[in-house]
Amino acid sequence: MRSLPARLSVALVLVLTLGTLVAVATRAQVGSGLAAADWAAIRFTLWQAMASAGVSVLLAIPVARALARRQFRGRSALVMLLGAPFLLPVIVAVLGLLAVFGRGGIANDALGLIGVAPVSIYGAGGVILAHVFFNLPLAVRLILQGWLDIPSERFRLAAQLNAPMWRVLEWPMLQRVLPGAALVIFLICLTSFAVALILGGGPRATTVELAIYQAIRFDFDLGRAALLAAIQFALCAVAAAIAWRITPLDGLGGGLDRTVARWDRSPLDWVWLVAVTLFLVTPLVMIVLRGLPGLSQLPDSIWAAAGRSIAVAAGSTILSVLMALSLALRGGRIANLAGVLPLASSALVMGTGLFVIVYAFVSPTAVALPVTMLVNAVLALPFGLRVLGPAVRDVRANYDRLSQSLGLSGWAALRIVMLPRLRRPLGFAAGLAAALSMGDLGVIALFATDAQETLPLAMYRLMGAYQMEAAASAALLLLGLSLAAFWICDRGGRVDADL
Amino acid sequence: MLTFDNVSLRVGEFTLTADAHVGPGLTAVIGPSGGGKSTLLSAIAGFLDPDAGQIYWDGRDLSGRAPGDRPVTMLFQDNNLFPHLTVAQNVGLALGPRLRTSAAETRRIDDVLVRVGLGDLGHRKPAALSGGQQSRAALARVLLADRPVVLLDEAFAALGPALRAEMLELVQGTLVQAGRTVLMVTHDPSDARAWADQVILVADGVVQPPQSTAALFADPPAALRAYLGT
Structure with missing residues (x-):
């Protein structure tokens, strides 16, 4: 049965x-080989995925640490919010980011008030921004899990010995957790299509996925699309094989609703928590307000x-x-x-x-x-x-x-x-x-x-x-x-x- | 009559041998942790195939028969009830692998619930029962199952002393009275002394033949003395 x-x-x-x-x-x-544009797409795909993964993970460290050692009203709501991008349609998020960071968005309006010329969200920067929007929360959840996996007895012991927690507990944990988190995000960004479709394009910001789409829709060049698809598969297969080996990919799971008692809190924690909340919520609020x-x-x-x-x-x-x-x-x-x-x-x-x-x-x-x-x-x-x-x-x-x-x-x-x-x-x-x-x-x-x-x-x-x-x-x-x-x-x- | 004919059980490196007959009544299975008590019950229930030898019930070889196809019913240490089914549904599973019951079957389920003192709780889910009531519900299913061999694998270990005595009294008054062959693994020698007709000692990889409880405790062999610490 x-x-x-x-x-x-x-x-x-x-x-x-x-x-x-x-x-x-x-x-x-294969005969015709790869054109210069194809090489550019491969380079951009790898580069933007690396940059997105790096930025997401680096920004996630202070946010995860703040969540690991602060108990406050709305903490569980924030943790839930960190799971939301997984459910969020990419194109909706991109439109929300455009409303904030795009031409005529509120961020540029604010820059205009202090006399700074507007920045453009289109291009490589925008692609990475959108990827960070989607993957920063995932990185926070993965790293937060690492933090909560450190037994609270060790924090008590370190506090008693007046030992530097960062060096004896946190940095070793991060060394274990960060590569996996970065690799998962790298893999996700490798297959980025919708973000690149809207915010990217052109010789400087085309992913392989987007190049495949363009080869079929605009040039109707099935041979070239197929070649690019084979390359894309090879890139992903290698990254997936490595990622599957070293990461749990359980950023969806529960069990993040507790904190560890700590004696080394920094007021900067609140800055990070407010910043990440604003970063995640503002685009969605803009969608609601404008829609x-x-x-x-x-x-x-x-x-x-x-x-x-x-x-x-x-x-x-x-x-x-x-x-x-x-x-x-x-x-x-x-x-x-x-x-x-x-x-x-x-x-x-x-x-x-x-x-x-x-x-x-x-x-x-x-x-x-x-x-x-x-x-x-x-x-x-x-x-x-x-x-x-x-x-x-x-x-x-x-x-x-x-x-x-x-x-x-x-x-x-x-x-x-x-x-x-x-x-x-x-x-x-x-x-x-x-x-x-x-x-x-x-x-x-x-x-x-x-x-x-x-x-x-x-x-x-x-x-x-x-x-x-x-x-x-x-x-x-x-x-x-x-x-x-x-x-x-x-x-x-x-x-x-x-x- | 349950017969172990030169049975040899292997779990990894551990080997357990048994050559014994067990008759009706309450038989306690005692011995040190890791000595093989649960291994013995697993083999009777059909979760573990003997390496060599046969287990017979009334002369019929049980080899190769699935757990659900043996004249055996078993209560485990926990998870004896499905949490998503009502008490009546849980008990009714004794009548076959289905949830729908005929009017006659429903009456039998109600009767057996009355016998264990859960007369009006059949519609509840297990989570809405106390620990003692959950044990009674599981026991009701065993009673209804109408299978001659009953295995209790530390089934009441989670209950306090008073509740455990209550359950064993119920076992005595129902299963044992009905002439079933009940094997009860227990960690508490006083349970064995108070309730069991006979005792099987499982130690050092050997299942000893059952002896009458009074005789065994009056003159304990070396293995039992070591276990009891006397």
């Missing part, structure tokens, strides 16, 4: 990751796009959770591999492969939504598996012998024991998948025209047409849908769940 769905899941992952890679490889035109007035005047096409987004998100959530569940129940090396492979691939690599495959048979626009659904489901799979895997192991450890002695096996064990016990993690995993898919602006951009566009793509089109009011309203709608999708799923797992 359990192994057939697991096999189908593995097969789907293999087709979408390695299968698309094969399709890409057969189409890649709210026009919400009722959104054109029908936006509502239709929202409907498509909901349908795609629903489909990919169900598929992704079923895959994650069947693989978690199956366990073993193959299941683990299937959970890692999507991290080595990316939306545009899968998209290019699928484009090459379907192009021979049907018009890509005809399958835009199903393809987006499949790719989103597979891209969310690693996160779902990370949530469900340990939960399944827990249920087995606690109830396997009882189930066996009662003769509960197969479908009955799944229905009576496993599924009810997994309600919370299932709801959480579904919420993640739903929010990720709802806000996705990746593969859909390759396949769709106006007639198939999802809400993020429609929003991108509005921004391209400089309809910023409508774009802000669409962003607010998208933000609401993403958070609601997460909330409904997560809540569904919690209501009446007996622990």
Whole structure:
């Protein structure tokens, strides 16, 4: 019973990751080699990912330290806020950052007041800024975990001995935690597409993912797109292989709601906490302020796009959770591999492969939504598996012998024991998948025209047409849908769940 | 009659041998920690296959039969109830791997709940019961299961002395009265003295044949003296 769905899941992952890679490889035109622009894209991709990871991690250190040693009202809300960017559609966040740091944004207004010329958010700086916005919170959570993993007895001992805590406790911990955190963020930024699409571009700020998109959409050069996709896959595979080895990637988990009693607090802690809160909250507030007035005047096409987004998100959530569940129940090396492979691939690599495959048979626009659904489901799979895997192991450890002695096996064990016990993690995993898919602006951009566009793509089109009011309203709608999708799923797992 | 015929159990480096018969009534299984008490129960329940030898129930070989397919029911130290099911549903699982029960089955479940003193608590979830009531609910399922061999693997260890005595009295009055073969692992020799008809000593990798409780404690062998510290 359990192994057939697991096999189908593995097969789907293999087709979408390695299968698309094969399709890409057969189409890649190696003969012509890489143009100067391609090399520039590779260099920029690596450079911006390194810079984003470095800045995120460096800024995260003082913030995590402040959170580790300060107890205050709203601390748990701030920790929760640090988890929010994961659920936030990239394009919404970028629009919010534009409202703050863009031309005519409040930051530039403030600079204007003191007589400084406005700075531009477009280009490499903007790409890195957006990446820091998304990954600083993740870095804080990972590093905070490191801090809280130091036993409080050691802090007491160090305080008693008047030992320098930074040197004896904190720096050794950071040496352990920082490389992993930086590598995860590096990997995430390697596959950056939507940020580069909006804020980057041109010879100085084009990522490989963006170059793939441009090769297909603007030049219709499938050979070059395929070659770039192969390069992108190689970059990610190497980074993912290293990252998977050395990091837990558990920045989503709980257990961050305590502090360690400390005797070396600095008032600078508050500066850092206020700064990071403002940095994260202001763009979202701007979205709400600018989007709210026009919400009722959104054109029908936006509502239709929202409907498509909901349908795609629903489909990919169900598929992704079923895959994650069947693989978690199956366990073993193959299941683990299937959970890692999507991290080595990316939306545009899968998209290019699928484009090459379907192009021979049907018009890509005809399958835009199903393809987006499949790719989103597979891209969310690693996160779902990370949530469900340990939960399944827990249920087995606690109830396997009882189930066996009662003769509960197969479908009955799944229905009576496993599924009810997994309600919370299932709801959480579904919420993640739903929010990720709802806000996705990746593969859909390759396949769709106006007639198939999802809400993020429609929003991108509005921004391209400089309809910023409508774009802000669409962003607010998208933000609401993403958070609601997460909330409904997560809540569904919690209501009446007996622990 | 439960029979161990030259049984040899291996868990990693540890080996346990058993060659004994166990009849109906309450049999205490005592011995030092790590001596193999739980290993013995695991083998009877079918969680662990013997390396050599056979375990028989009334002359029938139990080898290769799944835990749910043996004439055996077992209570563990914890996790004896599914927290998401009501007490009645938990107890009802004794009748088969399903949650829906017929009217006749529902009556049987209600009867057995009355017998353990949980007459009106069948609709509750385990979290809404006290520790003693949870033990009673688990015991109700064992009673309903109608299987001749009952294994209690420190099932009441988490309860205080008074509650534990209450539970053992209930075991005595129900399971033992009904003629079942009850094996009870316990850390407390006084439990064995107070309630058990006979005692199996498990020490140094060997399961000793059961002896009458009075005789054993009157003249304890060396292994038991070492365990008791007398």
